Amino acid sequence: GQQLNQSPQSMFIQEGEDVSMNCTSSSIFNTWLWYKQEPGEGPVLLIALYKAGELTSNGRLTAQFGITRKDSFLNISASIPSDVGIYFCGAGGTSYGKLTFGQGTILTVHP
């Protein structure tokens, strides 16, 4: 089936550093989304991307929908301790709501 390859699997960074993670696929998708999940909680939507090439920001977060429609990246600038969590990329096609997810990137931020 369709799979998303998300990297890196984990990151250990110092507070204030910038972070970059990405997702790639062998399939084309119509929607790319980025979520953050904290322990004991559900994934929270950070950014949704609907058009190839689209670049969208949400505060210190910036994400882009790749031109080929097969990839997306998420950048976090000037990380802070509360950025800690697991970040998931999700991608959707024409079967609405049937998202395929990446394996997640575990982010640890040292104060």
Next chain:
Amino acid sequence: DTAVSQTPKYLVTQMGNDKSIKCEQNLGHDTMYWYKQDSKKFLKIMFSYNNKELIINETVPNRFSPKSPDKAHLNLHINSLELGDSAVYFCASSPRGQGGGNTIYFGEGSWLTVV
């Protein structure tokens, strides 16, 4: 608060039991889902309902039966629970509109442990 809310949050039960997880959304969305997250944090869709009608059923054992009494509610009933059913189950919903059907909002999860 506008949200996707599900109960119970934690459920520990014995093998062979039958249990239900309830879900409600007050976001006015037409489509609701159940996703399963395994021990490796991998998220996978189980079911989706659009306005009370089943539209996606992802080869889930028929011990799992979703029920949607109205478009704001989607409950999950599990019969004859097995050890392998231990996971986190997330209810979710999505609105209509461009890409909207793919813009999924998750509940806080129900942690099911079968012993």
